Amino acid sequence: MSLKKKLAMGIATGALAVSMIGGGTYAYFNDVEVNNSSFAAGTLDINVTGGDAANAIIDVKNIKPGDTMTRNFTLNNIGSLDVSKVFLTSKYTVTDANGNNAGADFGEHIKVKFIVNKDKKTEVVHETTLKDLSKSDVVDRDLLGWILGGEPDGLKAKTSDSLTVKFEFVDNGKDQNVFQGDSLQLEWTFDAKQTAGTAK
Template sequence: MGIKKTLGFGVVTAALGLTLIGGGTFAYFSDSVETTGTFAAGTLDLNADPTAIIDVGNLKPGDFAIRTFKLKNNGSLDIGKVNLATSYTVTNRAGAPANTDDFGKHIKVKFLTNIDKDETVIYETTLSALQSLSPDAVENTWLGWFEERGGLRAGDSDNLIVKFEFVDNNEDQNQFQGDSLNLKWTFTAKQGKGVAK
């Protein structure tokens, strides 16, 4: 082997040796940690007590009935609003001719009051007109210093009072004799605005 080859081989061997030594002695500190996350959705759970709000018979024009019921939030989330949807069916007395007017126009919801808020009148209208509306049953229209500002907090309840009146319009209302009106109120809870968690 010539001197150049021997020297070249020696340089390569030395470089390889230094690389192995350097690689073997190179070290650093390290540490690691794992993180986890959980996303659990809350619940909206609206209940009414009692669920049969009114059951009254033998009405005549001028009669009225006052009923109190409770809306309860049994869920884990605050409810932002509770919309009320109204529907009803009218059944004519057997053998009677069909009505020329809607019985629901003669049943007035005299007031729909939330006594837990501040006893303000939320709506005063007929059942017929209420079908096209969607009032918030837990709204507070008059904000006082110490009053709840609407909505229904988790675990809370609101007492509502409704006065129904068979309006005496001083006209012939004989067509409604023996009729029955079956009312259905559907309360739909909606969440409030999103907040920082």
């Protein structure tokens, strides 16, 4: 065999060896595992049950100065998350039956007392008028903050807290005839806030 053929044969053999080595780099042991994770958000859900018609906290007619009306209502945490605060927003509209209120506000004459039962005694934890309650800053309207001076654990999921509210049509000892026949529609909105986030 000539030297040229020997060289050509050697080069071809070397090229084949290199290609086999290069091809071998793609052959290796392998193991693949797929892990599926998930995030599910909890629910923040409260409802309020009252004692009057249609589950209203209060529904009363024919009131006069000096009348008081005591009603119970319950905050129910029916969600899966704990609640840290429940803010109360109060709004009302007055229907002036005779058009003679002359700027007098019926809501200013309705006193509201929030009461809790403590060791078989009742304790007023917050007192205001409908007018003032409807214009208070939100930080002053945390119902859970009023109950026994606040609850560090808030309202746990699937638990309830009960409150008593006493309304009074205040008799101010003056002529209140302008309110005869008037009506007041009260809307309370309960806004539940979550507790702080935790490590899971």
